[in-house]
Amino acid sequence: MAKIDRFKRTPISNQDPVIRSTNFEEVCLGYTEEEAVKEAKRCLQCPNPTCVPGCPVAIDIPGFINHIANREFAEAAHVLADYTALPAVCGRVCPQEDQCEKVCILAKKGEAIAIGKLERFAADWARENGVEVGKTKPGNGHKVAIIGSGPSGVTCAGELAKEGYDVTIFEALHEPGGVLVYGIPEFRLPKEKVVKPEIENVKKLGVKIETNVIVGRTVTIDSLFEEGFEAIYVGSGAGLPIFMNIPGENLNGVFSANEFLTRNNLMKAFREDYETPIKVGKRVAVVGGGNVAMDAARTAKRLGADVYIVYRRTEAELPARLEEVHHAMEEGINFEFLTNPIEIIGNEKGWVKGIKCVRMELGEPDASGRRRPVEIKGSEFEFDVETVIMALGTSPNPLIASTTEGLQTNKRQGIIVDEGGHTTRDGVFAGGDAVTGSATVILAMGAGKDAAKTIDKYIKEKNS
Amino acid sequence: MYKIVKKEILAPNIFSMDILAPRVAASAKPGQFLIIIVDEKGERVPLTICDYNKDEGTVQIVVQAMGSSTKRLADMVEGDSLKDFVGPLGVPSEFVNEDIEELKKKKYLFVAGGVGTAPVYPQVRWLTERGVEVDVIMGAKNKELVILEDKMKSVATNLYVATDDGSYGFHGLVTNYIEELVENQGKEYDKCVAIGPMIMMKFTALTTKKLNIPTVVSLNPIMVDGTGMCGACRVTVGDETKFACVHGPEFDGHLVDFDEALKRQTQYKEEETELSEAYNHKTEEAGE
Ligand SMILES: Cc1cc2nc3c(=O)[nH]c(=O)nc-3n(C[C@H](O)[C@H](O)[C@H](O)COP(=O)(O)OP(=O)(O)OC[C@H]3O[C@@H](n4cnc5c(N)ncnc54)[C@H](O)[C@@H]3O)c2cc1C
Ligand SMILES: Cc1cc2nc3c(=O)[nH]c(=O)nc-3n(C[C@H](O)[C@H](O)[C@H](O)COP(=O)(O)OP(=O)(O)OC[C@H]3O[C@@H](n4cnc5c(N)ncnc54)[C@H](O)[C@@H]3O)c2cc1C
Ligand code: SF4
Ligand code: SF4
Ligand code: FES
Numbered sequence: 001m002a003k004i005d006r007f008k009r010t011p012i013s014n015q016d017p018v019i020r021s022t023n024f025e026e027v028c029l030g031y032t033e034e035e036a037v038k039e040a041k042r043c044l045q046c047p048n049p050t051c052v053p054g055c056p057v058a059i060d061i062p063g064f065i066n067h068i069a070n071r072e073f074a075e076a077a078h079v080l081a082d083y084t085a086l087p088a089v090c091g092r093v094c095p096q097e098d099q100c101e102k103v104c105i106l107a108k109k110g111e112a113i114a115i116g117k118l119e120r121f122a123a124d125w126a127r128e129n130g131v132e133v134g135k136t137k138p139g140n141g142h143k144v145a146i147i148g149s150g151p152s153g154v155t156c157a158g159e160l161a162k163e164g165y166d167v168t169i170f171e172a173l174h175e176p177g178g179v180l181v182y183g184i185p186e187f188r189l190p191k192e193k194v195v196k197p198e199i200e201n202v203k204k205l206g207v208k209i210e211t212n213v214i215v216g217r218t219v220t221i222d223s224l225f226e227e228g229f230e231a232i233y234v235g236s237g238a239g240l241p242i243f244m245n246i247p248g249e250n251l252n253g254v255f256s257a258n259e260f261l262t263r264n265n266l267m268k269a270f271r272e273d274y275e276t277p278i279k280v281g282k283r284v285a286v287v288g289g290g291n292v293a294m295d296a297a298r299t300a301k302r303l304g305a306d307v308y309i310v311y312r313r314t315e316a317e318l319p320a321r322l323e324e325v326h327h328a329m330e331e332g333i334n335f336e337f338l339t340n341p342i343e344i345i346g347n348e349k350g351w352v353k354g355i356k357c358v359r360m361e362l363g364e365p366d367a368s369g370r371r372r373p374v375e376i377k378g379s380e381f382e383f384d385v386e387t388v389i390m391a392l393g394t395s396p397n398p399l400i401a402s403t404t405e406g407l408q409t410n411k412r413q414g415i416i417v418d419e420g421g422h423t424t425r426d427g428v429f430a431g432g433d434a435v436t437g438s439a440t441v442i443l444a445m446g447a448g449k450d451a452a453k454t455i456d457k458y459i460k461e462k463n464s
Numbered sequence: 465m466y467k468i469v470k471k472e473i474l475a476p477n478i479f480s481m482d483i484l485a486p487r488v489a490a491s492a493k494p495g496q497f498l499i500i501i502v503d504e505k506g507e508r509v510p511l512t513i514c515d516y517n518k519d520e521g522t523v524q525i526v527v528q529a530m531g532s533s534t535k536r537l538a539d540m541v542e543g544d545s546l547k548d549f550v551g552p553l554g555v556p557s558e559f560v561n562e563d564i565e566e567l568k569k570k571k572y573l574f575v576a577g578g579v580g581t582a583p584v585y586p587q588v589r590w591l592t593e594r595g596v597e598v599d600v601i602m603g604a605k606n607k608e609l610v611i612l613e614d615k616m617k618s619v620a621t622n623l624y625v626a627t628d629d630g631s632y633g634f635h636g637l638v639t640n641y642i643e644e645l646v647e648n649q650g651k652e653y654d655k656c657v658a659i660g661p662m663i664m665m666k667f668t669a670l671t672t673k674k675l676n677i678p679t680v681v682s683l684n685p686i687m688v689d690g691t692g693m694c695g696a697c698r699v700t701v702g703d704e705t706k707f708a709c710v711h712g713p714e715f716d717g718h719l720v721d722f723d724e725a726l727k728r729q730t731q732y733k734e735e736e737t738e739l740s741e742a743y744n745h746k747t748e749e750a751g752e
Contacts, residue, residue, distance in 0.1 A: 172550070172689075172691050173689065173691075174501055174508075174547070174548040174550070182693075211548070212548050212549060212550035213487060213550075214550065214551075214553070214691060217491065217551070217552055217553060218487050218488060218491055218550070218551065218552070219487060219491070239691070239692065239693040240692055240693065241693070241694065241695045243695065243705065245705075249705070250698050250699075250700060250705060250724055250728070252727060252728060252730070252731045253731075255695075255696075256694060256695040256696075258693055258694045258695065259688055259694035259695055259696045262688055262689060262693070262694050263688060267507065267508070267688070268505075277732040279731065279732070349727070350724070350727035350728075397691070397692055397693070399691075399692070399710070
């Protein structure tokens, strides 16, 4: 038997960059059984694992990895199910390099265990082999409403259903999943293969999902209480796109990343057999440097464009996951660092024909500790593009707060909650991006899980 | 699924449908809209709420078959179901929250163009039921395209019909009729509400600005989600960018940048024409 090198990660296969930049198939192909076992065996099974506190939901990482090492794949999935409702999603999209893998003991001397990839492997294996996970207690008759079917809402719903609650999710869009279906593209997170089955698993626990219901319009928090729900969890996400307020932003050909990605992911514009139109010119500028910018850029590339990411700081400050940045570079996305747009230029018919930018340099650190970019005077320049995609982040939708008396928000529109997720309104709980502003899938799930505990306690106390 | 309980042809290519959607019917108000998806592969199509019946749980839409989604809808019959139906969206008309006594002191002029006539009807009815005086100008290309005339007559204080080609009623555009009423017949109005094609609303707003009549228009930009998430529906009102789906669809007509809005409406023209032609082709083949 070949000796394993403790400090070297088992390589994983990806689709070839040249081929994948023309299709929407998943980029990362995942570990085979042999590769997963090999990687799992590298784990030291630390008695005091440093990796676990790095995970926002404190998954028993050595526990599930040990099962993989022993080829007990179903058992590995069972361990994961105790902590996360969406392991196949987290394994794919968590910023592992900043969380569990960052603090894996092996990272000190070599390469961290590929915890995310192993998590994905176990979850995929369980799904492909029909392993049933999750047990529910008998029904207790108490009704809980969940607003939003993103990772936060779905997790909270799943946890409560397991405790025996009668749970209904209300979702504004026609498909459940939140950002997982409308934002993150197919080539990173396959919808039919991964997202749908994970949502089906939650339905199997007895959770009902009513789509096409906008809380604040179709129904309100108050009318839901009248319908007999005893507690309500708001997991409505951060869905409002931010624009720059520069001249030319309303020209034809300027989109928010949300619009561009929604047309392509939720409305399936990339597929010939769907009706949704999508516009992408020959040259596209994507403004921003987060996951959303990478996703928009790589989507535009796949639709045939030559793509430029315009980011005002340097490569080191890019907030996107490292893997996505590498993948984007491999796929031939161009990066204009230390560059900021100041105007979008249109032709006489109202269509974008170029973007005017200014070069930046890094100055003094700002409140977040990052060095603040400042304009270099006289460095303005223009380049030709036909499409501009704004990926500058999102803020929470004020609809629910503005239609619910007693529900307070902070100045960034986030709903104010205490440690357990209770809002300023009795019986109303909240978590995920609706509270924090855009964050991550796993943090949104963690908040949903914590709130489920608080809700359980709240309802039990009220009825005792 | 949302069942079509009644369908009626109002004019060539214009039809109304009553659709079973109790949650929407229970909370709909004048001025709001909804979004439908016809079938699995269809687009999200925004449509104004024309009428609603809380007891029966139905909502009425009036649609002009334009492109592939609305043509596909036109081909559906009573008993069929729509895949998705979500609403009500947008902010209700501002008069809904006004003090009734104040409202009664005002004289309203509604200007309706084409299918825009349909959403005007429940607004006029709402006001008339509360004792407010409402005159209505209805404009259409020709006699055949005049819809809902009898219904409108039963609720309007005065109803004026104009056709572009003079085949029925006043010969001319709605804007000519507004000038005729105000400048020649001495009518006075405190408020104008214009609903119809973007170009009609633009010229109506220009006319009422000249005549000093505050004017509300109901914008119909391209939309995707209708919940404020995508920004496709951006319009410039005053000097601010607004999202029509959440801040509107009704805005002060004298502040809307119509030229920008008209340009933005054409963003997908080529793609839509292709799809629409493909659909015609398909149905023609099927019909052979
Ligand atoms: C393009 C993109 C890429 C991303 N990439 C990553 C990544 O790689 N890794 C990572 O960890 N995170 C990533 N994120 C962030 C992550 O997706 C979010 O932090 C996470 O989805 C938040 O979950 P949530 O449940 O709070 O909200 P959401 O996922 O936003 O779900 C909220 C749901 O609530 C619904 N809703 C809103 N208002 C109402 C209402 N009034 N009534 C009914 N329903 C309502 C919405 O339609 C939506 O379905 C990305 C985000 C985007 C946009
Ligand atoms: C708030 C609002 C209320 C509306 N109310 C009504 C109504 O009561 N009755 C009615 O017949 N029509 C109404 N419309 C217009 C209707 O939505 C479009 O005619 C429909 O989307 C066209 O779809 P299509 O696929 O059949 O045609 P397409 O071939 O896709 O387009 C035909 C025309 O419709 C416009 N259009 C296309 N997609 C959209 C979209 N997603 N949103 C808005 N416009 C679009 C195009 O610019 C084009 O001019 C309304 C639009 C809005 C935004
Ligand atoms: S959920 Fe995310 S942070 Fe936690 S173990 Fe999995 S990949 Fe790591
Ligand atoms: S810290 Fe690293 S080596 Fe130790 S248990 Fe966690 S994953 Fe395994
Ligand atoms: S339609 Fe998407 S924000 Fe208005």
